[in-house]
Amino acid sequence: xxxxxDLSVSYGPVRALxxxxxxxxxxxxxxxxxxxxxxxxxxLRTISGLLTPGSGxxxxxxxxxxxxxxHRVARRGVGHVPENRRVxxxxxxxxxxxxxxxxxxxxxxxxALNAELEGIYTTFPRLKERRQQLAGTLSGGEQQMLxxxxxxxxxxxxxxxxxxxxxxxxIIIDEVFRQLQALKARGLTMLLVEQLxxxxxxxxxxxxxxxxxxxxxxxxAAQLRADPRVQAAYLGHSST
Ligand code: ATP
Numbered sequence: 001x002x003x004x005x006d007l008s009v010s011y012g013p014v015r016a017l018x019x020x021x022x023x024x025x026x027x028x029x030x031x032x033x034x035x036x037x038x039x040x041x042x043x044l045r046t047i048s049g050l051l052t053p054g055s056g057x058x059x060x061x062x063x064x065x066x067x068x069x070x071h072r073v074a075r076r077g078v079g080h081v082p083e084n085r086r087v088x089x090x091x092x093x094x095x096x097x098x099x100x101x102x103x104x105x106x107x108x109x110x111x112a113l114n115a116e117l118e119g120i121y122t123t124f125p126r127l128k129e130r131r132q133q134l135a136g137t138l139s140g141g142e143q144q145m146l147x148x149x150x151x152x153x154x155x156x157x158x159x160x161x162x163x164x165x166x167x168x169x170x171i172i173i174d175e176v177f178r179q180l181q182a183l184k185a186r187g188l189t190m191l192l193v194e195q196l197x198x199x200x201x202x203x204x205x206x207x208x209x210x211x212x213x214x215x216x217x218x219x220x221a222a223q224l225r226a227d228p229r230v231q232a233a234y235l236g237h238s239s240t
Contacts, residue, residue, distance in 0.1 A: 001026040001189045002047070002078075002158050007056030009039075009046050016042040018213045020056070024158060029180065029190045031200040031221070033234060034210035040193035041083055043210070044160045047191075048080045049073040060157060075103040079156030083163050085147040089136025093127050096135045096146055100153030120149040123182070141172035148179065158189045165196045177203050197234035201225045209234070 002024040009017040017039045024030045034040055045051045047058050049070040058065045065073050074080070087096050097120055101108060108116075121128035124145045130138060135146055144164055151159055161180070165173045173196070180203050184190065194200035201207050201221045209217040209230060217229060224230050 001061060002191065003057075003059045003062075004043075004047070005057045005059075007043070007046065007053050007058065009042050009051055009053045016213050017046070017053070020210070020213070020215055022208050022215065022218070024189060024191050026189050027187045028205045029184045029192060029203060031192045031194055031204035031207045032210050033194055033197040033200050033207060033224075033230075035195060035234075038210045039213040040195075040210060041162055042213075044080060044082075044162050044191070044193060047073075047160060048078055071103060074154060077154070077157030079151035079154045079159045081147045081151045081159065081161045081164060084166065085140075085143045087135040087138075087143050087146050087150070089134065091135055092132050093135055093138070093146055094131040096150050097127070097153050100150035103154060116153060116155070120152060123152075123179070124149055139172075140168050141175060144168065144172075144176055145179065148183075152183075156188075158191060159183070161190060161192045163194055164192070165194060165199060173199065197230065198225070201230075 004020060004022050007017055007020045020043065032040055032043065042051065046053050047065065049065065049068050060076055060078065065076060065078065088099065094117065097117055098113065101113060101116065126142055127145055127149055130142065135143065138146060164176050168176065177199055184203065192200055192204065201224055204221040207219065207221045207224045208215050217224065217227065
């Protein structure tokens with residue numbers, strides 16, 4: 001579904017990604033794990049058209065996504081749940097969800113929009129209870145659900161998730177990962193970047209380890225969990 005080939009991205013003299021290649025097959029959840037500053041956010045922002053790579057290629061169903069503005073990449077079917085959630089704090093929960101469908105507004109009839117909202121509320125009943133509440137007053141976990149729900153309103157071909165665990169209590173992180181598992185069971189294609197390697201590899205089909213902007217190790221998630229190099233570097237401190 002999503003292919004990244006030999007991608008390199010720099011911020012001026014800082015090389016953030018160097019020759020990164022990975023693929024996300026249809027219906028699979030692929031994770032990229034790595035520590036702070038490894039290049040995870042840069043990878044997702046480049047796929048979404050927010051950053052322009054120095055070289056490399058990004059394709060969705062074989063068609064290039066590069067050199068297109070972010071709204072067009074979204075319209076092609078790339079949903080992005082950004083780092084730190086970034087909901088619109090002064091808008092209601094429901095308006096945040098409706099804004100998620102903005103690229104489809106021309107085509108989506110009101111009944112269809114309402115049906116999609118109901119679908120999101122079935123997945124996240126908590127959001128239904130709070131649909132008139134301002135998004136900025138939600139808890140961190142609720143805001144994360146809202147950010148995921150908003151991206152789902154795009155009806156994405158692939159969903160990019162940037163550290164959905166960030167800043168959340170362990171019990172809420174459990175809930176977020178249960179939701180990712182449920183979305184995976186429904187066949188959604190996802191690319192998840194996470195510092196919490198143990199959690200990410202617990203839900204993913206396949207994983208990549210990124211260090212200093214390069215993919216160092218890759219393999220089926222179960223194999224990575226058993227890999228002594230991954231255990232030594234990432235699993236010891238992140239399994240709780
Ligand atoms: P984190 O988990 O902290 O978000 P990350 O793995 O997502 O880390 P990136 O945010 O992609 O990593 O950063 C990759 C590298 O690029 C780091 O060395 C970082 O300092 C650098 N970098 C990121 N954004 C910028 C920027 N706007 N200007 C300059 N350097 C940047």
